[in-house]
Amino acid sequence: MSWRRSRLLSRVLAGLLLSLAVTGSAVDAAQWAWLGVRIRDLSEQEGDEISKRHGLREGFGVLVIEVMEGTPAEKAGLKTGDLVVAFEERPVTETRLLQRLIASAGPGRDVRLTVLRAEGRRRLDVRLASMPRAVLGERIGVEFGFVVREPESAGPSALSVATVPTVGVVVPRSPADRAGLEVGDVILQVGERVVLTREEMREALADASLEAPLRLTLGRGGNRLSVTLRAPGGG
Secondary structure, X not given: OOHHHHHHHHHHHHXXXXXOOOOOOOOOHHHOEEOOEEEEEOXXXXXXXXXXHHOOOOOOOEEEEEEOOOOHHHHHOOOOOOEEEEEOOEEOOOHHHHHHHHHHHOOOOEEEEEEEEOOEEEEEEEEOEEOOHHHHHHHHHHHHOEEEOOOOOOOHHHHHHHOOOEEEEEOOOOHXXXXXXXXXXXXXXXXXXXXXXXXXXXXXXXXXXXXXXXXXXXXXXXXXXXXXXXXXXXX
């Protein structure tokens, strides 16, 4: 896989993230904190534009592409288009760093984010919350290296098809990639638990451990197969 395609997949993945959480198992998944935003890294061109606009030597930060309703982010006044450049006093250069910082803070803690907007720099105080189970399940999938497609806008006759948990992204060199998971695979079981919808898959994944391998039963091209994803922490 080319560097450009790998970079593109990483950015697509970042755009899909619904939460901010740690990579690996340094913090128990059940204790992950939640901000309630979709985020992505800056492109090189965006970094240059921000550097010029704000008079910085180098443009960096994490771009907020959606603020979800009723979340800590919305209550704190975070807006779509904000560029998060610091957590407390620590510079934020990429999504994964911000994820780790949020998670290590833990739910219930008040933290300060520094953001850049068109009108200048702002400091926002945010009280982090515990991650909802549906989001937790999706995040655990991300830690293993895969993302399930969002439901498609389709007619009523296609409703059941649209909600089938189908793999949309496999992160290069992740446990999912190394186990042979492919885009288009339909997830039929998580461990021994049968899942018929994306929601059921999230619920099942929310109970998965990052300290143990994850076994998935898949549907692929009319065949049924089983793959085992190694624990993200190397277990």
